[in-house]
Amino acid sequence: MSDTQFIIGFFCLILGILAVVFLVVSALIARSETRKAMECTLPVIAEIIEIQKRRMNLDADGPRSYSWFPKYRFRWNGKDMEIFDNTGHKEDYQQVGDRKTLYVNPNKPEDFYAEGDKLTRTLVIVFRLVGFASIVALVAVFVIGQRFITG
Numbered sequence: 254m255s256d257t258q259f260i261i262g263f264f265c266l267i268l269g270i271l272a273v274v275f276l277v278v279s280a281l282i283a284r285s286e287t288r289k290a291m292e293c294t295l296p297v298i299a300e301i302i303e304i305q306k307r308r309m310n311l312d313a314d315g316p317r318s319y320s321w322f323p324k325y326r327f328r329w330n331g332k333d334m335e336i337f338d339n340t341g342h343k344e345d346y347q348q349v350g351d352r353k354t355l356y357v358n359p360n361k362p363e364d365f366y367a368e369g370d371k372l373t374r375t376l377v378i379v380f381r382l383v384g385f386a387s388i389v390a391l392v393a394v395f396v397i398g399q400r401f402i403t404g
Contacts, residue, residue: 261398275384
């Protein structure tokens with residue numbers, strides 16, 4: 254095997270792994286959202302009572318990035334419930350005191366999704382696009398590599 258074939262094979266492997274990872278993650282996120290939509294059917298009006306700022310960088314030495322996570326309060330079976338949303342947003346996306354419709358799982362009120370939250374759908378689309386772009390890049394590297402090797 255020549256060095257050129259090894260390099261082309263290596264790039265194809267990396268692009269293939271990226272494509273699979275991004276497409277699988279997008280499918281898992283989409284499945285989770287579909288499950289939530291089927292299980293979380295009871296609408297409640299919730300008020301944002303707190304917004305927690307959390308550091309989001311993956312590497313302690315990397316640049317600092319933050320997301321803001323709302324804490325909601327709503328009435329459930331005669332009691333006040335307070336729960337944090339695990340979906341982070343940009344800083345001024347929501348304000349304390351804002352009201353929002355949440356769809357709650359009647360059997361497990363800690364499980365909910367917020368009406369109008371487009372972040373998860375956007376994530377699914379972005380992950381699918383990156384996955385498909387990786388497949389296109391994989392095919393391009395393979396075809397160009399074959400022409401380079403045989404040509």
